[in-house]
Amino acid sequence: MADPKISAYYQTRMAHFGAVTNDWLAQAQSASVITTTPPPPSPPPTAATLSDPSHQKPSFSVIDEFNRWRKQPDLAEAVAAIRALAAVIRSSMATTMMQLEIELKSASDSLKSWDTTSISLTAACDLFMRYVTRTAALEYEDFNSAKSRLIERADKFGEISYTARKVIAMLSQDFIFNGCTILVHGFSRVVLEVLKLAAQNKKLFRVLCTEGRPDRTGLRLSNELAKLDVPVKLVIDSAVAYTMDEVDMVFVGADGVVESGGIINMMGTYQIAMVAKSMSKPVYVAAESYKFARLYPLDQKDLAPALRPVDFGVPIPSKVEVECSARDYTPPQYLTLLFTDLGVLTPSVVSDELIQLYL
Template sequence: MPIAAILALTELIAHSTAGTMFELVSALNSGAELLKQHTSNPISLSAGCDLFVAFVTTFAHESKSFFDLKRELVRQGQLYVKEASTSRSKIASLLLDFIPDDSVILTHSHSRVVTHALLHAHKQGNKRFSVYVTEARPLGLGLKTYQILIDAGIPCTVILDSAVAYAIGKVDLVLVGSEAVVESGGLVNAVGSYQMALIAKAANVPFYALAESYKFYRMFPLSQYDLPTHNDEILSLPTSLSSIRKPAMMSENPQLTMSDDQVNKNPGVDYTKPDLITLVFSDIGILTPDGVSLYLVGMFAG
């Protein structure tokens, strides 16, 4: 989504009639807001938009005219998107030495960068390892990760989200992807990542976050409730018992399941504090959470 946002804003510049930098940046900010309004989880998209707008405002150039400048910005945007396609391969290569032979890895839900790194370690790195992946309710995206790894010949088992503490004693390292890595050095990812990091910290198991640099986001949440995805409906309690709907009974398999209304009152992402993260693997290198903070400050300072 961040790459799609950068492409969209690049296209906006190509068709813009702006004659000054002020007009161009205003158009980009308006376009970014429009994109954010059309997604329920704008975090990673916002990271891409903010990154591109910061690039435009700090871009050093020697263009003879504003038209030439816009053309160069479009070229640079397209070039960045092309280079960004190699981000996951760079991260996979950096991670290789951190996966010991015969190790057991725990991952959460489905992350394309994590899956890419595991496939790379198995095929190119000839690493031998096994994987536990959480089911990741309510969407069950962990089953997608499971199928990809099994098809590649990597031993994998799906575990309940509530079984992470039970399984952690068998785990050598934890790998998670990211929606965004924020200015504090913390991580925004699929809900359940925070409790996984807490458990890994308590068990003294390394917790590694994998994040493409276009997911570095200049935001500084202090708690779960500072995330832009949080609203008053999430974790809301009923005002009266009469408003509570009983969970529906499944016809073929008589077991209780959450209603759509109950699912919608749960968060989709959570915030993992930087002190719980061992290292962040990115296409710009292996960083500590403090290193992410320094990189973001430098990037937005031009």
């Protein structure tokens, strides 16, 4: 059962990464006091169909379809949402384009409400709607032809999103050279794909993994790299500046890429980027284009709260406030390049790409 004190964003990450257990969560809750106001609970799942029973399949639920896709361990949450929205089109009993678009909009809103703190989920739903329905040519086709075209586009968008990691991994290979040392933070599946391909290409490099407290995501990444026989060293989060002399580059993922060209990612990314910048180390971001969001945070407090439990191993007095935010914002001036399925971008180009995506 979902804990209202922990954001859906963080619970989803735990389910995907398998980094912590329910027992650990229970201990963390008893050891910490969350003083910030938790986000409102997500509404119960609703069928993404029209209210008129004559225009819907009662057995179909976009949330159920989304959860079915989400069970695949290597499938990103945003891609699962895209697949679920494609299923909405296939299962629709609508007889006009207007009805179908209303149905799609309702399904998209249901998915975004399922986890209001997930930037990639919201961005993927918005991009899907723009990509699938943005041409006026649909108005001049008969409904069945238009619906077939929508299904074709939905499948294409889903395939583009699904293969994004492999595209990013290929684009990044020229930047990883023999003998280099790479610092990574947290567990990012796209960063793992980048490093996996480099290892398969017989490149010789070593990786420094931050521990990634409190959910120990760095431990999982170090385990995955060890399976690939990649030399890996685990460092505590507070030792980033101490070890930066050994580093040739920093590679991080992103929960969201915002209009400024900055990123929203796991807590600690901002300070790592600041240390790297001060020591003239390049900071590379690997992020799929479905994470490009129409957001423009000015500072850390502009982010929607995404809470996580923090376990210090000892009871914390009730008068002590505990910072439970799960992510931070890294401004574009601390980033060198973004590797995306749209190409290798500088932070200043991101706003142009966002305009093209949402046109």
